[in-house]
Amino acid sequence: MKLRVKGFGLLLLLVLLALCSTIDVCDARRGKHWRPRSSPSSSLLKKKGKAKKGSSHRQHGGNRRSPPPGPPGVGKGHQTPYQPSPNVPVSPSPSPKPSPAKGNGHSSPQPPSPSCGKGRQPPPQPPPAASASPGAVFNVVDFGAKGDGVSDDTKAFQAAWAAACKLGASTVLVPAELEFLVGPISFSGPYCKPNILFQLEGTILAPTNAKAWGSGLLQWLEFTKLSGLSIQGSGTINGRGQQWWTYSDPNDDEDDDKYNEELERMPRVKPTALRFYGSSNVVVAGIKIVNSSQCHLKFDNCQGVLVHDLTISSPENSLNTDGIHLQNSKDVSIHHTNLACGDDCISIQTGCSNIYIHNVNCGPGHGISIGGLGRDNTKACVSNVTVRDVNMFRTMTGVRIKTWQGGIGLVQDIRFSNIQVSEVQTPIMIDQFYCDKRTCTNQTSAVAVSGVQYENIRGTFTIKPLHFACSDSSPCSGITLTGVQLKPVQIAHYHLNNPFCWQAFGELFTPTIPPIACLQIGKPAGNNLQSYHDIC
Numbered sequence: 001m002k003l004r005v006k007g008f009g010l011l012l013l014l015v016l017l018a019l020c021s022t023i024d025v026c027d028a029r030r031g032k033h034w035r036p037r038s039s040p041s042s043s044l045l046k047k048k049g050k051a052k053k054g055s056s057h058r059q060h061g062g063n064r065r066s067p068p069p070g071p072p073g074v075g076k077g078h079q080t081p082y083q084p085s086p087n088v089p090v091s092p093s094p095s096p097k098p099s100p101a102k103g104n105g106h107s108s109p110q111p112p113s114p115s116c117g118k119g120r121q122p123p124p125q126p127p128p129a130a131s132a133s134p135g136a137v138f139n140v141v142d143f144g145a146k147g148d149g150v151s152d153d154t155k156a157f158q159a160a161w162a163a164a165c166k167l168g169a170s171t172v173l174v175p176a177e178l179e180f181l182v183g184p185i186s187f188s189g190p191y192c193k194p195n196i197l198f199q200l201e202g203t204i205l206a207p208t209n210a211k212a213w214g215s216g217l218l219q220w221l222e223f224t225k226l227s228g229l230s231i232q233g234s235g236t237i238n239g240r241g242q243q244w245w246t247y248s249d250p251n252d253d254e255d256d257d258k259y260n261e262e263l264e265r266m267p268r269v270k271p272t273a274l275r276f277y278g279s280s281n282v283v284v285a286g287i288k289i290v291n292s293s294q295c296h297l298k299f300d301n302c303q304g305v306l307v308h309d310l311t312i313s314s315p316e317n318s319l320n321t322d323g324i325h326l327q328n329s330k331d332v333s334i335h336h337t338n339l340a341c342g343d344d345c346i347s348i349q350t351g352c353s354n355i356y357i358h359n360v361n362c363g364p365g366h367g368i369s370i371g372g373l374g375r376d377n378t379k380a381c382v383s384n385v386t387v388r389d390v391n392m393f394r395t396m397t398g399v400r401i402k403t404w405q406g407g408i409g410l411v412q413d414i415r416f417s418n419i420q421v422s423e424v425q426t427p428i429m430i431d432q433f434y435c436d437k438r439t440c441t442n443q444t445s446a447v448a449v450s451g452v453q454y455e456n457i458r459g460t461f462t463i464k465p466l467h468f469a470c471s472d473s474s475p476c477s478g479i480t481l482t483g484v485q486l487k488p489v490q491i492a493h494y495h496l497n498n499p500f501c502w503q504a505f506g507e508l509f510t511p512t513i514p515p516i517a518c519l520q521i522g523k524p525a526g527n528n529l530q531s532y533h534d535i536c
Contacts, residue, residue, distance in 0.1 A: 137199075138163045139173045140180065147178030149205055154183040161187045168193020174235060176201035182221070183212050184271065189225035189279075196226070200235035200287050206273070208243050216269025219298070223276050230283040231274075239273040241293030245318045245342075270294040270320070280304050290314060296341065298325040301351075305332040316364035318342035323365065326352050335359045344369045345395070350380035350409070357386065363393035367424070369400045370414065372434045374407015374447040381409045381536035388417040398427035398457070402434035405471075406443035410535045414452045421459035423489055428457060428466040430476055430504065446471035450529055452506075456483040462490075464497040466516060468504035475524040479506030485513040 138160040141147060145156035157172075157180070164170045165187075174180060182204050206220055207213070220239065223229060243266050273292035276282055281304040288311040289296045296312045299305050312323040323339035326332060328351030338361045339345035345362035348355060348370045362368060368387055373380035380403070392398050399416040421427045432446050449470065465486040470476035488496050501518030508519060 135169060135171075136164075136167060137171045137173050139175060141175060141178070145178075145180055147175070147180050147202065149179035149181055149203075151181060152183060153180040154185055157182055157185060164196050165189075165192035169195045171197040171199050174198075174200045174202045174204065174233070176235070178202040179205055181205045181207065183207050184217050184220055186222045186224060187226075188223070189227070192226055194226070195228035196230075198229070198231040200231060200233040200237070203236045203238060205238050206240045206271075206293075208240050210265040210267065213267050213271070216267030217271045218269065219273075219275040220271040221274045223274075223279060223282075225278045226276075226282075227279065228281045229276075229279060230285070231287060232283065232285040233287055236288040236290060237273055238290050239271075239292035239296070241270070241291045241314065241318060241321065244270050244293040245315070272296070272298045272325070274298070275300065276302050276305075278302070282306070285309050287311075288313070291318070292321055294320050295322040295325045295343075295347075297323065298327070299329045299332065300327045302329040303331055305329060307332075307334045308336050310337045312337075312339045312341060314341045316340075316342055322347045323362075325349065326355065328352065330354050332356070337361070339363075339365060341365045345392075347371075348382060348385060349373070350378075350382065352385070353383045355385040358389045360389075361391045361393075363391075363395045363422075365395050367392060367395045367397040367400055369397070369402060370411060371400075371402035371447075372436070373403045373411065374409060375404045377406040377408075377443075377445075379409045379536075380407055380411075380447050381532070382411045382414075383532050383536075384413045386415045386417070387419070388415070390419050392419065392421045392424050392427075392459075394423045395421075396425050397429050398424045399454075400426075400429040400431070401449055401452070402429070402431045403447040403449070404434055405432070405440060406445055407447045408445055408535075409447045410530075410532055411447060411449045412451050412532050415455070416453065416457065417455040419457045419459075421457070421461065421486070423460055423462055423491070425461065425463040425494070426465070426467050427459065427461050427486055428454060428468075428484070430468045430470060430479075432471045432474070432476070433469050444473045446474040448474045448529060448535070449476045451478040452476070452480075454479075454481045454484060458483070458485045459487075460489040461486050462488070462494045462496075464500065465514060466499040466501075468501040468519070470503040472503055475503035475505055477505045477523055477529060479504055479519065480509055481506070481512055481516060481519070482509040484510075484516070487513065 140153065140156050140160045143156040143159040143163075145153040145160075147153065160172050164172045180202060187198075204221070221237065223231075270293040272295040273289055274296065275298040278301045280302065282299070282302055283306045284297065285307070286309050290313045292314060296314070297307070297310075307324065314321045319342055321342040323341045323343075323345045324334060324337075325344075325347045327349040330352065331354045332352070334346065334357045336359045340363060342364075343366050345360070345365040346357060346368045348368075350373055357368065360368075368390065370382055370385065371380075373382065387399060398421045399419055401411055401414070403411070416428075419427070430449055430452070432449065433440075465488075466484075468476060468479070490496065499514065499516045499518055501516070501520070503524070504518070505520045505522060505524045507521060508516065
């Protein structure tokens with residue numbers, strides 16, 4: 001009996017050992033906590049959960065995700081020189097490319113392949129949806145534009161803009177090698193979604209018939225109340241302003257009578273070619289604006305403006321065709337731009353501050369001007385303007401500040417540095433008696449001018465090296481000159497003059513060529529100039 005009990009006990013011990021052998025004790029050697037096996041049902045659930053995690057890991061490369069594709073274009077804050085635009089597809093199919101990294105044109109890096117599993121690569125990104133989505137391209141041709149330079153494509157541009165406006169972060173494409181006749185048009189917000197790219201590769205033509213302009217309009221192409229708008233490309237905006245500049249010559253027997261009759265019917269009010277109003281974070285890059293009837297490019301009540309690699313061109317005798325006109329705008333940067341026109345290359349008007357202009361070629365034209373300010377006894381304020389590294393060729397003036405008699409306000413903290421002039425009539429000018437008419441009424445009050453630095457203004461002049469004509473009641477103060485070297489060039493019909501100063505006060509930090517003995521050293525007597533914030 002005892003032997004049977006011992007045999008049964010030994011058998012039971014063997015059974016227990018066999019059951020224990022099913023526990024995975026090797027996991028402890030691999031650094032895992034030892035635990036008994038779960039029930040079949042819970043084990044099955046865990047296996048399903050692991051399978052889901054593994055699938056997600058293989059698809060997305062761990063927790064890192066590839067950045068979503070964005071629209072092509074210049075990103076906010078972009079400061080690098082303009083690169084030629086990519087070949088944007090003419091098809092309206094929304095197939096955006098990955099956004100450039102920091103504007104350098106390289107695609108964003110793809111996530112590394114997952115560490116689990118050898119040779120496993122992440123799957124390609126899924127194709128974009130067939131329906132329109134952010135980053136879509138709206139080609140004006142697909143909205144009915146002909147691009148033959150004769151048909152009126154205004155409605156097609158309006159329709160393409162409306163589609164992009166609803167979506168935001170999308171592109172309106174004006175394709176290359178086509179000419180689009182577009183009448184006066186406003187691409188407006190404020191209900192447009194932000195960050196629209198206007199990709200201009202073709203040519204936009206202004207109408208030349210008087211009927212298109214009615215009794216007169218102030219602008220042709222206008223963008224209003226938008227945020228994050230970019231206009232870029234290698235295309236052209238052609239204002240065809242000859243209709244306003246050219247007049248019949250009675251001595252020319254080859255005049256076209258019909259052309260002259262049409263010209264006489266053109267309205268007296270001339271439109272600006274491209275105007276931005278009430279907008280923020282605006283970029284204009286790479287395009288050409290030519291032959292505007294008046295100002296080529298205007299920014300009014302804008303903040304955060306970047307203009308670079310732009311070309312503006314109109315004949316020297318095209319009246320009032322300013323290159324770039326700034327008014328009531330702040331935080332503006334203009335660089336690497338070529339400007340040739342019949343008036344100021346850049347005109348800075350009242351309400352402007354934090355303006356930075358550099359690496360600009362100007363000429364022909366009237367130079368770079370602040371003003372005219374204070375017209376019709378108005379208040380005008382401009383501050384914190386820097387103009388540097390500029391070449392000027394055969395312009396009327398170089399760097400100029402001009403104010404009307406009778407105005408009030410202040411121009412303050414202005415710096416002109418590294419300006420190279422060649423055959424410029426008067427390279428340096430402050431004129432508080434500005435008048436663009438035959439006669440102007442003498443008035444006592446004036447927009448004050450204070451804190452103007454001239455550094456390294458060098459080259460040649462044809463009439464006068466320097467002209468400071470300041471107000472008796474509000475003399476110019478805080479003028480400093482450093483490294484000014486200007487030599488005369490005798491040109492037929494021009495009479496050379498010496499530097500001129502009237503009520504101009506400041507300091508000469510280095511000797512000048514020619515000597516500028518007329519500048520009064522120090523401050524004007526009894527000068528109680530108020531601060532910018534007190535006046536403006």
